[in-house]
Amino acid sequence: MSTLALRPLANTLYRNNNLFLFLLLTPPLLWFGVAYLGSLFALLWQSFYTFDSFSMSVSPEFTLENYRSLFDATNLDIILRTLGMAISVTLACAAIAFPIAYYMTRYATPRERGCFYVGVMLPMWASYIVKAYAWTVILSQQGILYWFINHLGLTNGLNQVLQLPIIGGNTLATSNLGRFIVFTYLWLPFMILPIQAALERVPSNLLQASSDLGARPGQTFRKILFPLVFPGVIAGSIFTFSLTLGDYIIPQLIGPSGLYIGNMVYTMQGSVGNMPLAAAFTVVPIVLIAIYLKMAKRAGAFDAL
Amino acid sequence: MSKSPFWLKTLAYGGLAFLHFPIAVILINAFLAGDGEKATFTLRWFHEALARDDVITAIALSLKVASVATLLALIMGVMAAAALYRRNFFGKEAITTMLILPIALPGIITGISLLSAMSMLAITPGFWTIVVSHATFCVVMIYNNVVARFRRMPHSLVEASMDLGADGFTTFRHVILPQLATALLAGALLAFALSFDELIVTIFTAGHEITLPIWLLNQLARPRDAAITNVVAMMVMLITALPIIAAYYLTRGTETVEGSSR
Known part of the structure; x- marks a missing residue:
């Protein structure tokens, strides 16, 4: 019918x-x-509203004060802290992802490659909060990592690493090192897949030609392979960079105190009720990512997507 | 193909092991009984978890949200894909960018802007606000899958069908739909998995509702309840892993074709 x-x-x-x-x-x-x-747009619009800190209320009077206060020492600190983590996580992801992707495309048998592909996809799609939870279990002082380190007799080495400035802390779970490991873990698959896609498009006879012409493996890598794959690295780094900038769960769960951009936005809109400042803070990742995309576009990353 | 250097193979498999290590920890923990020293295999925590109302309510809510959000995203995604795949018109680029925006921007931005819009319109957050926010970032999953399939589908098939006397409806029913089917299913599975364990946006749009990921987040503050948390974490992992594997096998053949043609 x-x-x-x-x-x-x-x-x-x-x-x-x-x-x-x-x-x-x-x-x-x-x-x-x-x-x-x-x-x-409504959110961006509110970033120009006025927040009265005495009455704790928002009034629709136009002001640039929220944006100016982003450059206050404490707020700038938050931004730089987040940015620093985003950059280091991106670099680490690229360094770990490259060998995996390279092995997948150049050496793995078709069957092995399928396993690698599923093996990268599954952790990527596995629940974010479950992965975060798993790391809180692993990094805790009763956890498996401490157990391994103790049994291998590396406790002193770990303590020395944890005493370093910036990356150190009281325990792994409260150090920047721990937070860095978790972020790197979470976003690694997002880096592997674009690099792998870029590698797949490099004709293998180019590499043969390079070695036939007498280049050493290192030279072939530097002069031929890396420039061709670089757009893929940039494409992956867009994910790692942007995901770190916007996260507000991991900084709560793992690592030292000290807010990230995401936490600041969350606290400002929630418990403080300062929506205008929260809105101004959301503009920071947008601007940073826009700058990054601009640089990525110049490097030709979008032809690789 | 030459043999791989040993160090490269080690790095590659080491990386893969790193990716699976936390997952293995969760799986093993879910079946362990007793604390620390004497760990034995047990299914006890599964019984206890499934007997708890808060666990069941959270699972049911997440399944319901993911199903409805996937359905809405299917409708929107297919419409957008059908409209955009062949025609070129002013503003087309802008529309595609707009569809990608909800997953390209950090989730916190999507979450907070939807929340502030809702409070401006005096909408109380609840089931439907979660669904709307999830559908917003799920559309692109469907769109990407369907548009890729549309592009690979030669338009001459449609023309041939018409030349052979089929009308628009018959062509859609017997030529277009069968070719789209696996793309639709794969997109829907991805969207479902994406919605089922979304946390960042959901925190903003859920109000007092507790989805499964929010329940898990709350559990992190209750270390004494860890046995139950482990079991539920494992179940979440399985519920999302199955659609992902299915989606991979559904689209596998077509992707290699796309890659090799470039």
Whole structure:
């Protein structure tokens, strides 16, 4: 029965291309153009509102004060702390991901490659909070990592590492080193897959030609392989960079006290109720990512996606 | 193909082991009984977890949210893909960017902007606000899968069908839909998995509702309840892993075709 009703409709739509396009696009456009972009702009708009810290209330008076206060010493500290972590996590992910991706594309048998592919995809899609939870278990002082280190007799070595400035802390779970490990773990698959895709597109005869012409493996890597794969590295780094900048769960769970951009946004809108400052803080990752994308585009990363 | 250097193989497998190490820890912990010294295999925690109302409610809510969000995303994603894959028109680039934006921007931005819009419109956060926020970032999963399939589907097939006397409906039913089926299913599975364990946006849009990831986050503050947490963590892992593996096998053949043609 429903077929009878749908048939003339389907035929009218096939003949009338523009009407069809209009009908198809209206619902997604309403949802994304109005509801989603609308809320984004409303948020940005609020970043110009005034927050009265005596009455703890927001008034719609236009001000640039929120943006200026981003450059206060404490707020700048938060931004630089987050940025520093994002950069180091990105570099570490690239360094760990490259050999994995390289082995996958150049040496793995088709069967092995399938295993690697699923082996990278599964942890990538496994629940974020479960992975974070697993790391709190692993890094705790009763956890498996301490157990290993003690049994291998490396306790002194660990303590010396934890005494280093910046990366150190009282325990692994409260050190920047621990937080760095967790972030690197979480975003690593997002780096492996684009690098692997970029490597797959490098013709292997280029590498053969290079070695036939007398280049040592190191030279081939530096002069031929890396420049060709670099856009893939950049593509992956967009994920690692942006995901670290916006995270607010990991900094709560692992590592020393001291807020990240995400935590600041969360506290400001939640317990403090200073939505204008929270909104101004959300602009920071947007701007940083926009700058990063601009640089990535110049490096040709988008041709690799 | 030459033999791989030993150090490279070690690094590659070491990296893979690193990726699976925490997952293995969760799986092993879920089956362990007793504390520390004498660990034995048990299924006791599964019984206890499934007997708890808060666990069941959270699982049920997350399944419901993921199903409804996936359904909405399917409709939106297919519409957008059908509209955008062949035609070129002014603003097309802007529309694709807009669809990607919810997963390209950090989740906290999507979350806080939806929350502030809801409070402006005096909407109380609850089931439907979670669904809407999830559907927003799930659309792109469907869109990407379906648009890729549309692009690989030669338009001559549609023309041939029409030339052979089929009308628009018959062509859709017998030519287009069968070719889209696996892409739809794969996209839906990914969207479901994405929604099922989303936390960052959900915290903002959930109000007083407790989805499974939020329940897990709350559990982190209750270390004495760790045995139950381990079991539920393992279940979450399985519920998301199965659709992912299924989606991989559904799209596997087509992806190699796309890669080799470049």
